[in-house]
Amino acid sequence: MPGMKKIIECVPNFSEGRDLEKIDKIVSAFRGKNGVKLLDYQRDEDHNRLVVTVAGDPDALKTALYEAFRMAIDLIDMRRHKGQHPRIGAVDVVPFIPIKNVSMPDTIDISKRVAQHVAETFDLPVFLYEASATRPERCDLANVRKGQFEKMADKLKQPEWEPDFGPKKIHPTAGVTAIGARMPLVAFNVNLDTDNLFIANDIATKVRHVSGGLRYCKGIGVELKEKGLVQVSMNMTDYTKTALYRSFELVKMEARRYGVNVIGSEIIGLVPMAALIDTAVYYMGIENFSIEQVLETRIME
């Protein structure tokens, strides 16, 4: 709708998690920019990786992102990069996420414009992934990343791995970048009153999509040694279609087979307001509720 403020989120991952000076230069591209809000950044020394979370107006975000691309491509040499996390380029992956007054088709469109722009500006091959993917096998980022930076030169020669934008050969120091649109992820864990990892894994198998469970749910069993219990650790990949409460109730239901109880849950990191409101609406059976009734959404507009 015209006049309504659009907000998208962007979570660029950069292949530098150790050199604080370089990290600061990359992050500073998102600082003090009108219309851009730096929400978080985390560096990991073992992964040798920087994950930045920003949100804001799509155009303002694009401008800041291009500055970060230039910084990262100037500062990072993938030929000398080592780290535990799979990676294919200096700017490894850039997901765009619709937050407010932006549809998924809009977000896909934004991701493609950014992909084209950075490919042309930096002579960088770009793969579109997730909801922006142009071939089904490119939806899954793990497929795109397979072979990592070291094997990308060869991979690009295969006709099925021709990049969506940019040259058919890797950028010598910056490699390749994956860009796409996806829904917000919610990291949602459900704790069981047992220390039997087999049970958590078995429940995860039943709840997650890949092995017969809910469409937008990934999951594994995890041991929490300090607490002496296990959890079903889930990634909810589209809470608008697979609600948090549905996976929660399904875990509870499957736990009953073992005489095991759900004793709590946790949400790691950020969660969109609507994912929790949806849960409240379900448990109290609130009829005809509209997100517009939430006071804060009126103030934000």
Place this chain on the structure above:
Amino acid sequence: MPGMKKIIECVPNFSEGRDLEKIDKIVSAFRGKNGVKLLDYQRDEDHNRLVVTVAGDPDALKTALYEAFRMAIDLIDMRRHKGQHPRIGAVDVVPFIPIKNVSMPDTIDISKRVAQHVAETFDLPVFLYEASATRPERCDLANVRKGQFEKMADKLKQPEWEPDFGPKKIHPTAGVTAIGARMPLVAFNVNLDTDNLFIANDIATKVRHVSGGLRYCKGIGVELKEKGLVQVSMNMTDYTKTALYRSFELVKMEARRYGVNVIGSEIIGLVPMAALIDTAVYYMGIENFSIEQVLETRIME
């Protein structure tokens, strides 16, 4: 905290619900003002009353409110006002509500400054009510309004009804105003699968504060003739202390005595995000959850 944007809400009630031109002049005091957001306004012909909902920066809100006071006092003559709703003045009542980065003591302070300012500017007697009340019997607005405009001249002569600010006699055309601070109200109704109003009333009696129930809950039984059922209609007066889910579960628990089921609920009008998130956190037992994990709160800051 310094630098964090403060937001209060204000819901002034004006004694004019029929003359659209006058209504528009009053409402326009809140339009197009920097830092002030007009969230809603509702006029009621039978009540002959206008309820405006605005939110924003406390100082900007004050300035707009003073303009609305001047308008209403110029335009409304209480000597000729008729309507079904109890009322004591042209600006009948002005509640202030803390929303973001503002405490209840801050809000009480704001309400008192506004009360003093309008009393002096317009030579208007003002009663402080609710959380701002200076005597226990003034907490309840119904007590303050008792006698309505027509009996206010006499009421002000009683020593126990000396106004908190302004002269000890009514403003000839604008009467008296009540100003105070309160928590956001949530109008929360729970529907039962029976058409027996006695049951809804009995449950309301058990759940509401006044007759032995939850501290910040008001409630009555209501018949929904079209739907052929009854509901427990509640006003939650402080959701931070009496949670929505607690009154919901209590209604369910009491309904069991009659073999009656809760079949749904409804929230009328606006509700603070935290009231629903609290509910989701309860039902899924989310541990260590912070409101700062809600994506939208980060973007709003």
